[in-house]
Amino acid sequence: MSSIVSRNLKIYFRDKSAVFFSLLGILITVGLYFLFLGDTYTDGLADFNHPEIFMAGWIMSGLLSITSVTTTMGAxxxxxxxxxxxxxxxxxxxxxxxxxxxxxxIISSAVVGLIMTAVVLVITVVYLAANEAIVISAMLVVKMILLSALTSLSNTAMALFIVSLINSEKAFSAISGVMSALIGFLTGIYIPVGNLDEGVQMVVKCFPTSHSAVLFRQILMENSLNEGVKSYPAAAQAEALAEVKDVLGVVFKFGETECSAEMSLLILVGALVVFSSLSIFTLNRKKTA
Amino acid sequence: MNKIVQVTSLKKSYKDVHAVKGLDFYVEEGKLFAFLGPNGAGKSTTIDMICTYLRPDSGKILLDGSEVGKNDDEIRRKIGIVFQDSVLDPILTVRENVTIRGSMYGLHGKELKEAVENACEVVGMTDFMKRPYGKLSGGQRRRVDIARALVNTPKILFLDEPTTGLDPQTRVNVWNTISDLQKQNNMTIFLTTHYMEEASDADYVVVIDDGKIAAKGTPAQLKEKYAGNYLYIVPKNKDSLLNTLKKNKITYKQNIDTISIPIVHTVDSLEILDKVRENIDSFEVIKGTMDDAFIGITGKEIRR
Known part of the structure; x- marks a missing residue:
């Protein structure tokens, strides 16, 4: 087993262009954000103290949640x-x-997802700490590592299910291209979920990977949002905070009910179980052919 | 002689296409066995079934005492296969490729390292161990394919058209490696080919056409049986020669300046020559080639 895993890893990491293309979704996000989207968002949030600080946490949360989608697909x-x-x-x-x-x-893809997410995780923590968006603590680091791992595994299962339906390289590159482009919208990281229309919001909220982004935001934006909202008069702070959390997707609301952190975790675990079972089913069905 | 492979009434169909329609043959241990046939005759399908990749519809295959479909893993340990198309990873080096495949046979550590070194040495690729497989030339790649097939020291080596697509010089090279393997290591070689020269170097040949055995025997037997021999005569006086032949009811064919007479055995020419001795300017007796035998058997030109 270990030699097969190391074979797959070598094949993935040695093909520089494949690695690049599997990172494309992330690069697109980073590019869009730093080139123009970032300014648009911070302008819209001008009532807050230093919106660029919590928006940095917002974009990095999104990146952490999708890194393992496109890279495991690539693997x-x-x-x-x-x-x-x-x-x-x-x-x-x-x-x-x-x-x-x-x-x-499966294991080699999961390892690819974990490695790539770990890299983004280190960059995130260093970048956000340098911008004073987060305060590094043991608790924060442990939470981030566990959430990154769960996200990677859940996304591996989803990628596996998609790939198990594909038989040709052409179909594969078409689908992974579409995934790279779509994933940012599906998880609400190009455009804040609150700015989308009702129907699309529902799609985003039902997409499992979005819940990983939500959980990352709750960890990474807690401090900076609390700081940011201080520009409001004390009486209006709670309401402003709730609204910005809703718009940015720090908390998902289904109707009036808030989706708790436990619920989001459950959705990620559920996706892991469901997609794994479905993949085992499709892979087994093919084997007999 | 020990029969290392024994195939009985083997059949395989893909939906409506009957690829293999009942084959019976055996391969003797330590021999070079050639499976000859035009494209689409069912050669690859048969090899795939013997190598446990495809499941036969019916029939029985015994390989060194183990039955295909019952002791597949045991069989897989005893065979090495060089596939028609390359199955190694172009981006990995020769050493990595052979090592990874070797580890699938449960080899590891020092044992694995030695097996890889040995296999690559046999095919003369030790100088290229660190080169990526994809950057090698066609002939070098074929050698590595063979090294991969040898890494588990198989009792029998299957080669599915091992020299197809190589230039003539490389073909000879690869071919020499294969026949050295058989002679020096006493390994059983089972190969499919559509090159006649290669088949004529084999110990035993089975010709299949349209999923059935069309002929089998040693190359000499096949030539004897299926390739006609010809006597060519350049006469002094053509008309007189033709008259003599007609009188003796000997069939002949007129060419531009020669008369060709099909004969069963080359010695039969002596009797004819005696009758027309005075009229001969020159003559030659041509023994049938494997090419002729192939055409005689299948009625098809072999693809070159």
């Missing part, structure tokens, strides 16, 4: 390629179980 590319080039024929004629082989692909 699963090896699986599609092996199918297309009939490399799996060589594996099937070796004394190695097919389930071990499949697990090899």
């Amino acid at each position: 699963f590319g090896t699986m599609v390629q092996d199918k297309e080039k009939k490399i799996y024929k060589d594996f099937y004629c070796s004394p190695i179980k097919r389930s071990v082989l499949t697990m090899g692909y």
Whole structure:
């Protein structure tokens, strides 16, 4: 198993252009934000103290939640390629179980997701601490690491399910391209969820990865939002805070009910379980063919 | 002689296409066995079934005592396969490729390292261990493919058209590696090919066409049986020669300046030559080639 995982990892990391393209979704987000979206948002939030500080936390939360979507998709590319080039024929004629082989692909993709998210995590923490948006504490670091891990695994399962439906490299590159472009909208990180219309908001709120972004925001924006809202008179602070949290998607509301942090966690775990089971089902069905 | 592979009434269809329609043959241990046939005859399908990749519709395959479909993992440990298309990772080095595939046989540590070194040494690729597989030439890649197939020291090596797509010089090179393997290591080699020269170097040839066995035997037997021999005569006086032939009811064919007479055995030419001795300017007896045998068997030109 370990040699198959290391093979898949080597294939992924050595193909520099594949790594680049699997990071494209992230690069697009960063580019958009720093080039023009960032200013638009902070201008709209001019009533707050230093909106650029909590918006930095906002954008980094989004990045952390989607990094493992596009990178694990990229890593699963090896699986599609092996199918297309009939490399799996060589594996099937070796004394190695097919389930071990499949697990090899899954574990290596999860590892790719974890590594890439870890890199973004370090950048996030350093960048936000340098901008005084967060105060680094042991608690914060532990929470961030656990949430990053859960996000990566949940996203790996989702990517696996998508890839398990694909048979050709052409379809794979088309779908991963669409995913890279769409993921920022689906998770409400290009445009704050409150600025979208009702129907689209619902889509964002039901998309599991969005809940990872929500949880990251709750950790990373807590301090800076509390600071930012101090520009309001004391009586209006609570209301302003609730509103900005709703608009930026720090808390999701379904109707009038707030979605709690526990609920969001449950949705991520649920996605992990459901997508894994679905993938096992589709992969097994194909094996018999 | 020990029969290392034994195939009985093997059948396989893909939906409406009957790829293999009942094959019976065996391969003797330590021999070079060639599976010959035009494209689409069912060669690859048969190899895929023997190598446990495809499940036969019916029939039985025994490989060194283990039955395909029952002891697949045991069989997989005993075989090495060089596929028609390359199945190694172009982005990884030769050493990485062979090592990864070696580890799938449960080899590890020092044992694995030695197996990789040995396999690469046999095919003469030790100088290229650190090069990415994708950057090698076609012939070098084929050698690495063979090294990969040898990494688990198989009892039998399958090669599916190992020299297709290589230039003539490289082909000879790769071919020499294969026949050295068989002679020096006494390894059983099972190969499919559509090159006649290669088949004529084999110990035993099975010709399949349209999913069935069209002929089998040693190259010499096949040539003897299916490739006609010809006697060519350049006469002094053409008309007189033709008259003599007609009188003796010998079939002939007129070419531009020669008369060709099909004969069963080359010695049969002596009798004919005796009858027309005075009229011969020159003559030659041509023994049938594997090409002729192939055309004789399948009625098809072999693809070159």
